[in-house]
Amino acid sequence: MKDKILSIVENYERDPGRLMDILLDVQKAFGCVSCEAIGLIASELKISEVDVVQTRSFYHFFTKEPVGKYAVYLNNSVVSGFFGMKEVADEFEKQTGIKFGQKTADGLISLHYTACIGMSDQEPAALINSVVFTELNREKVRKIVADMREGKAVEAMFSQYGDGVNAHPLVKSMVKNNIRKTGKVTLGEYTPGKGLAKALNMESKAIIQEVKDSNLRGRGGAGFPTGMKWDFCARENDSKYVLCNADEGEPGTFKDRVLLTERAAMMFEGMTIAGYAIGAKEGVLYLRQEYVYLKNYVENVLVELRNKNLLGKNILGKGFDFDIRVQFGAGAYVCGEESALIESAEGKRGEPRNRPPFPVQKGYKNKPTIVNNVETYCSAVKIIENGAAWYKAMGTTESAGTKLLSISGDCKNPGVYEIEWGMTIAEMLEMVGATDVQAVQVAGPSGICIPPAQFNRKIAIEDLPTGGSMIVIGKNRDLLKDVVLNFMEFFEDESCGSCVTCRSFNMILRKQIEKVVEGHGIKTDIENMTAWSEIIRKTTRCGLGQTSSNPITTTIKNFRELYDKRVKDVDYQSDFDMHKAVAESCEVVGRIPNIHE
Amino acid sequence: MSKAIVATASLAGCFGCHMSILDIDDRILKLIELVEFNKSPIDDIKTFTKQCDVGIIEGGCCNSENVEVLKQFRKNCKILISLGECAIMGGLPAMRNGIPVKECLEEAYLGGPTVGLNSEKIIPNDDELPMILDKVYPLHEIVKIDYYLPGCPPRADLIWNAVVALLTGDTMNLPYELVKFD
Ligand SMILES: Cc1cc2nc3c(=O)[nH]c(=O)nc-3n(C[C@H](O)[C@H](O)[C@H](O)COP(=O)(O)O)c2cc1C
Ligand code: SF4
Numbered sequence: 140m141k142d143k144i145l146s147i148v149e150n151y152e153r154d155p156g157r158l159m160d161i162l163l164d165v166q167k168a169f170g171c172v173s174c175e176a177i178g179l180i181a182s183e184l185k186i187s188e189v190d191v192v193q194t195r196s197f198y199h200f201f202t203k204e205p206v207g208k209y210a211v212y213l214n215n216s217v218v219s220g221f222f223g224m225k226e227v228a229d230e231f232e233k234q235t236g237i238k239f240g241q242k243t244a245d246g247l248i249s250l251h252y253t254a255c256i257g258m259s260d261q262e263p264a265a266l267i268n269s270v271v272f273t274e275l276n277r278e279k280v281r282k283i284v285a286d287m288r289e290g291k292a293v294e295a296m297f298s299q300y301g302d303g304v305n306a307h308p309l310v311k312s313m314v315k316n317n318i319r320k321t322g323k324v325t326l327g328e329y330t331p332g333k334g335l336a337k338a339l340n341m342e343s344k345a346i347i348q349e350v351k352d353s354n355l356r357g358r359g360g361a362g363f364p365t366g367m368k369w370d371f372c373a374r375e376n377d378s379k380y381v382l383c384n385a386d387e388g389e390p391g392t393f394k395d396r397v398l399l400t401e402r403a404a405m406m407f408e409g410m411t412i413a414g415y416a417i418g419a420k421e422g423v424l425y426l427r428q429e430y431v432y433l434k435n436y437v438e439n440v441l442v443e444l445r446n447k448n449l450l451g452k453n454i455l456g457k458g459f460d461f462d463i464r465v466q467f468g469a470g471a472y473v474c475g476e477e478s479a480l481i482e483s484a485e486g487k488r489g490e491p492r493n494r495p496p497f498p499v500q501k502g503y504k505n506k507p508t509i510v511n512n513v514e515t516y517c518s519a520v521k522i523i524e525n526g527a528a529w530y531k532a533m534g535t536t537e538s539a540g541t542k543l544l545s546i547s548g549d550c551k552n553p554g555v556y557e558i559e560w561g562m563t564i565a566e567m568l569e570m571v572g573a574t575d576v577q578a579v580q581v582a583g584p585s586g587i588c589i590p591p592a593q594f595n596r597k598i599a600i601e602d603l604p605t606g607g608s609m610i611v612i613g614k615n616r617d618l619l620k621d622v623v624l625n626f627m628e629f630f631e632d633e634s635c636g637s638c639v640t641c642r643s644f645n646m647i648l649r650k651q652i653e654k655v656v657e658g659h660g661i662k663t664d665i666e667n668m669t670a671w672s673e674i675i676r677k678t679t680r681c682g683l684g685q686t687s688s689n690p691i692t693t694t695i696k697n698f699r700e701l702y703d704k705r706v707k708d709v710d711y712q713s714d715f716d717m718h719k720a721v722a723e724s725c726e727v728v729g730r731i732p733n734i735h736e
Numbered sequence: 737m738s739k740a741i742v743a744t745a746s747l748a749g750c751f752g753c754h755m756s757i758l759d760i761d762d763r764i765l766k767l768i769e770l771v772e773f774n775k776s777p778i779d780d781i782k783t784f785t786k787q788c789d790v791g792i793i794e795g796g797c798c799n800s801e802n803v804e805v806l807k808q809f810r811k812n813c814k815i816l817i818s819l820g821e822c823a824i825m826g827g828l829p830a831m832r833n834g835i836p837v838k839e840c841l842e843e844a845y846l847g848g849p850t851v852g853l854n855s856e857k858i859i860p861n862d863d864e865l866p867m868i869l870d871k872v873y874p875l876h877e878i879v880k881i882d883y884y885l886p887g888c889p890p891r892a893d894l895i896w897n898a899v900v901a902l903l904t905g906d907t908m909n910l911p912y913e914l915v916k917f918d
Contacts, residue, residue: 711880715873721800724868727838728861734800 141179143168148183155184156504158194158486162201163428163467170205197488197635199253199470200428207242207249209287212266213275216255216390217580217625218547218610219262223276227263228252230277234284248287254472254629255390256429259547259610260317260554268293269431271314304400309436316397317554320570322541323533325517326397326557331404332449334520338412339457341523346416347373350519352527354539359384359475359512360582360606361682362538365519368509372417372499375507379419381410382484382503382510385426386468386475389583390629391608394543395513397555399426399433402517403440404449407463409516411450412523414461417509422463425480428470438465472633476681477510478502479635490635491681512606514543534560538599542607546571548580549613558598565594568611575614578698583608584626585686587693588618619701620656623690627652630687641684644675648691659714660706669695739769740789740903743813744776747802748829748872749795752889753820754778757792759892767896770903775812784812790902794819794889796826797873801866810879815902818881819895821888823874830872837870886915 147164151157161180165172172195181188195201200212213219213228228250232238235248242249258264261273270293272283286296300306301315321327338346351366372379383406387395398406410422426437441463444450452460466484473479474489481503483489502508518540522530531539538560544567547553551572558567564579580588581598582605589596589603596602612622627649636642651668654660672688679685695702717734725732746754754777760767773779774788791813797803810816821827832840845851845859875881885898894914901908 713878715803715878717800717803720803720869720871720873721867723870724837724841727841728859730861730863730867732867733863735804 140169140175144176144179145183148180153184155186155190156486158184158191159466159469159483161486162191162195162198163469166201166469170208170210171202173203173205193488194486197471197490198428198468201469205242205246206251207247209248209267209293210251211248212251212253212256213239214254214256214258214262214264215252215625216259216262216629217622218259218391219255219264220621220625221548221616222262224263226277227265227275227280230280231284234281248284253429253470254633255388255392257387257393257396257427258314259391259393259545259608261315262547266429269428270294271312271432272297273313273315304436307436309439310400310433312432314396314400314432316400318397318401319552319554320556320558322557322559324521324530324541324557325402325405325514325543326555327521329402329405329520331408331444332447332455334524335408335411335449336455338415338523339455339459343373343416343418346412346523349527350416350522353522353530354527354537355515355518355522355530356538356600357512358514358518358542358606360389360585360604362600362604365511365515368499368511369413369417371497372507372509375500378506379417380503380506380508381414381417381419381422381463382477382480382508383410383422383424383513383516384475384477384480384510385424385430385513386472386480387427387430387513388472388475388633389585389606389608390626391545391547391580391583391610392606393545393547394555394607396430398513398517398543399430399437403433403437404444405517405520406513407441407444407450409519410463411454411461412519413509413511413516415459417507419509420460420462422461423484423503424463424465425468425474425484426465427468427474431467434465434467441465471635472629473635473681473683476683479681480510481508488635490637491683493680514607535597535599535601537601542598542605544598544605544609545607546609546611548609548611549573549576549616550611560597560599562598563595564589564598564603567598567609568594571611573611573613576611577614577616578612578618578622580608580610580612580622581605583610584629584690585682587689588612588622588697589693590697593697617656618694618698619652619705623694624649624652624656626690627687630683630690634683634687635681638679638684640675640678641680641687644671645684645687647671648675648688652691655702655705658705660702661709661712662706663710664706665695665702668692739772741774741786742771742776742790742792742899743774743784743788743809744778744792745794745805745809746777747793747795747805747823747875748798749820749822749827751777751794753794753823756820756887756889756892757895760896761892763896767899770900784808788813789815790899791816792819792899793817793823793875795822796829796875797869797878798829799866799868803869803873803878806875806879815882816875816879817883817885817898818875819885820890821886824876824884824886826872826874827888830874833871837868841868887917 177191181191239250263275264273305312305314347369355365356362468474471489474483476491478492479489498508534540544556581603631645631649634641672692721732775781775784791809818824897909
């Protein structure tokens with residue numbers, strides 16, 4: 140063990156800033172990051188054991204105990220639930236004889252749940268030893284478990300690959316792109332290097348001006364003006380970094396997956412242009428662990444770009460140096476928050492930072508840093524190529540250009556659609572072939588749940604902003620149980636725990652909605668949930684806590700009758716039962732309960 | 737204005753909250769002008785002799801007697817206030833909530849380092865004794881509570897401001913220092 144760990148640590152030049160990579164390699168090599176391993180890593184990196192434990196304990200895919208030789212991580216997100224996750228889980232349990240959260244006695248198989256893995260258009264999906272399995276059903280599970288018993292390599296368990304780059308020799312994945320509609324920007328025609336060549340002939344200030352003029356706003360969800368962000372960073376006087384946010388953790392989002400698959404070069408080109416514009420020499424792509432099946436491919440794209448002199452030293456002979464490395468996450472939704480992402484990329488727990496200072500002032504390694512979404516960088520390439528006016532002609536006045544939507548749930552054609560901002564929800568539903576719709580969850584759990592009466596609203600930053608997640612919820616679904624409760628479980632799990640109210644109220648809210656779903660709720664519970672949601676929103680540090688109560692508040696607002704139907708019309712009710720409460724102690728001391736009511 | 741009638745009790749608490757009530761210093765003279773005490777350790781009245789306006793309770797419920805007293809308070813008081821950490825959340829006594837009752841009792845009476853004199857190895861079981869609950873409950877899980885005053889103990893000024901506001905109907909004065917605990 141010692142030798143292996145030593146060689147892993149040396150691979151990363153004993154840099155504590157690369158602790159994430161080190162732990163990922165150790166987890167892969169030993170199936171866990173044991174206490175012994177922690178001690179070795181700490182002494183080799185000359186940091187305290189606690190620092191290593193902190194990082195290990197934060198992420199979902201690091202485990203203290205060894206996982207099975209085959210570690211199954213089944214997605215338990217809402218959409219997976221819609222399409223048979225329960226049966227798939229049940230079949231896994233039947234075939235293996237263990238429950239989720241357990242490992243077979245021979246150490247062969249372990250079963251785990253995990254949050255959305257970015258496959259909402261092909262659920263139920265699971266990761267088995269990091270390999271993606273989609274559209275699972277009982278039959279497929281039986282075959283998979285039988286293959287495991289035979290000791291088959293996970294990659295050899297299937298031979299049908301998805302379309303496009305998914306079938307590339309470096310990917311060989313069954314994932315499908317499901318690109319249903321291409322537009323002019325991110326999924327339109329693309330000639331590698333064209334935008335960059337043009338950019339390197341421009342003044343860096345002129346690039347920022349062009350991006351500003353285009354009105355491009357961040358595609359990660361918050362919609363911050365990209366040109367302004369670049370400008371703030373460019374003004375700082377220090378070495379700088381360009382970070383790309385490919386954490387894509389918002390349940391129901393999978394458009395970055397498609398861009399990473401089909402437009403990886405474009406994304407890197409956008410980062411390079413940004414690097415030139417702000418004066419940075421290094422970039423980091425922060426890629427979620429769930430997409431590790433794209434690792435070899437994406438890293439190869441970087442090699443090819445270097446070979447073509449589109450990356451590396453003296454790019455296109457213009458004297459500009461810029462290079463990019465890939466940083467993997469290890470399973471934590473909050474790492475999509477830009478400052479948590481930076482912490483994570485530095486090898487630490489993914490806990491959001493206090494602001495100010497903002498990342499453009501003090502970001503990665505405490506240097507000025509821009510963090511942008513994959514789609515934002517891709518869009519920037521086209522803006523430079525075709526000009527701000529061309530871009531602004533698409534979309535609405537406030538939301539320029541096109542947007543990729545990841546549409547999933549109860550519709551005929553789930554997948555990725557490049558649309559111009561401004562489309563109404565009704566138009567969208569028609570486009571995807573959705574009828575009998577009860578609600579649409581716009582922008583994922585942290586977004587809002589809207590009823591049919593609001594389907595004339597526009598998908599645009601000024602009306603219904605979204606990072607891309609659109610979940611169609613059919614009339615046959617139990618909105619509170621199948622959707623709201625699931626979302627609250629998600630937030631409860633994913634809170635980083637720094638803020639007291641986020642840590643505790645998400646759990647309390649989950650319990651409260653569970654109580655309502657189970658039919659034990661009372662009128663006061665609804666009022667309490669509303670009041671407590673307000674408290675979390677106002678007292679938390681990052682966007683997670685500020686939006687985590689949205690599943691509850693937006694359904695109380697838009698679907699109040701679903702709550703009223705389920706709760707008793709009383710102000711107070713106690714679940715306390717004296718007989719039950721004293722039974723155990725009376726038995727221990729040997730007396731008969733004497734209860735006077 | 738006739739005097740409001742107030743009752744108080746300490747259940748599974750340490751009497752620290754009651755000490756904090758006394759900590760209002762000379763305002764206690766004003767308090768006596770404002771209120772009349774009924775069942776309370778302050779005047780040692782053991783049972784309710786009339787309907788009260790306000791009940792103030794410190795401590796959570798760890799045994800059957802706590803529950804009975806709490807229910808009496810609910811019956812006899814128009815307004816109930818949960819006073820302090822233990823009443824609101826269970827507090828220190830609730831640290832046992834993660835441990836099975838059996839283990840707690842065995843540690844306390846059979847196995848712990850201070851049980852040398854219990855040579856007969858008896859866990860008290862007289863019928864007169866209150867029965868231990870499976871866990872320590874905050875008050876609001878057993879009866880409806882109208883107001884909560886947090887703190888361990890809540891500061892004297894907080895208690896004073898709250899009681900005066902309640903009795904006079906004025907807005908409560910809640911400066912940040914009164915509810916800031918770290
Ligand atoms: C809890 C949380 C999760 C987030 N997840 C992502 C994500 O997965 N991808 C992303 O691009 N932005 C995510 N964001 C938004 C980022 O903080 C940040 O605004 C974004 O990366 C900026 O890039 P943009 O301006 O190009 O959108 C998240 C924010 C929060 C609060
Ligand atoms: S709001 Fe929640 S996720 Fe965000 S920093 Fe606070 S505890 Fe962490």
